[in-house]
Structures are given as C-alpha cells and as structure tokens.
Amino acid sequence: MTTKTFSGRVDADTLAFADALAQRDYGLSFGQYCGTVLLGSIQATGSMPQLPKSVQSKKSHAATIIKEFTVRGRNNAVGHMSDAEVRDMIASRYE
Numbered sequence: 001m002t003t004k005t006f007s008g009r010v011d012a013d014t015l016a017f018a019d020a021l022a023q024r025d026y027g028l029s030f031g032q033y034c035g036t037v038l039l040g041s042i043q044a045t046g047s048m049p050q051l052p053k054s055v056q057s058k059k060s061h062a063a064t065i066i067k068e069f070t071v072r073g074r075n076n077a078v079g080h081m082s083d084a085e086v087r088d089m090i091a092s093r094y095e
Helices: 012-026 030-045 053-071 076-080 084-094
Strands: none
Touching: 012 030
16 A cells, blocks of 8 residues: 655644544544544545534635635735835825
C-alpha cells in the first residue's frame, strides 16, 4: 500500500484538546486518529463526517461574508495608488 504524509498548522491549545480527546477515546494521538479512524470512516462511508448544525451554520455564514467581499463595489484606481494614498484613504473613513 502506498502511503502519504499530511499535516496542517493549527492552534496549539486546540490540538492539545483534540489530542487529549483522541487519547481518551481511542488511545491514539490526534494525528494517528486522523490517519486511521477518521480516514477509515471517510473511506467506508464515501463522505465527510457531518458537523453539528451550529458549526455548519457558522461556516456557512463565514463563507457568505467572504463571498460578499467579491461583489462589493470596487475602485480600480486603488491599484494605482501609492502606499501613502491608500493609508490616507483608509484613515479618512475613520475620521
């Protein structure tokens, strides 16, 4: 079987909490849990685990906000401004 290493950067406290839960529930580190239990479940079911509705709605809301940035009015002149002009423009919005 061919294998592949994967990793990600996360908040240290969040990882420590996940490590503690994985150790308590499965006797594994969180990395071992992801590489065995989680991936095994994904392979067996053919889908990602479903998140609780509250988490789904938070992620959906965040995605909506990010998408809204792309449809807000754009000013192409900003791309031609100097750093000082951009700072002045931003500062003027908070005066």
